[in-house]
Amino acid sequence: MNTVSTARLYALRAMYLLVVVGLGSVLWPGIVTPHAPWELMRGTVNCMLAAFSLLCLLGLRYPLQMLPVLLWEALWKTLWLLLVALPQWLHGGLDPATAQYVFEISFVVLVYLAIPWRYVHAQYVRKPGTPWRQLRQPCETSN
DSSP, X not given: OOXXXXXXXXXXXXXXXXXXXXXXXXXXXXXXXXXXXXXXXXXXXXXXXXXXXXXXXHHHHXXXXXXXXXXXXXXHHHHHIIIIIHHHHHTTOOOHHHHHHHHHHTTHHHHHHHSOHHHHIIIIIISOOOOSSOOOOOOOOOO
């Protein structure tokens, strides 16, 4: 049986809480009391971040079940650093706005430290997936 330590569960909860508090203080005031309509990309990003923060709120209660949310966060931030920031840096440097964003995104290292990688490997790599087709099972009915 693959168990996750209590300390690791608290680390996961701390990551979820960091997201909830961070987005709660920065994003949610503009959602609750919007000052102007959002343009397409700003609206898309804000809605995705709002959904992400709500899922992280759920992660406080169910840290392992909501682990794919933190994996998604780690992946998109890592991809952004590799595919957006690194090429800019290699080709002449980063403008101040991008450099600030790199600083903020680099805190993704905390997510990598909090994730229970043995659990991830056991649950998402080694564990058999759900079959695409299953034989029909008789339904159990209660009397």
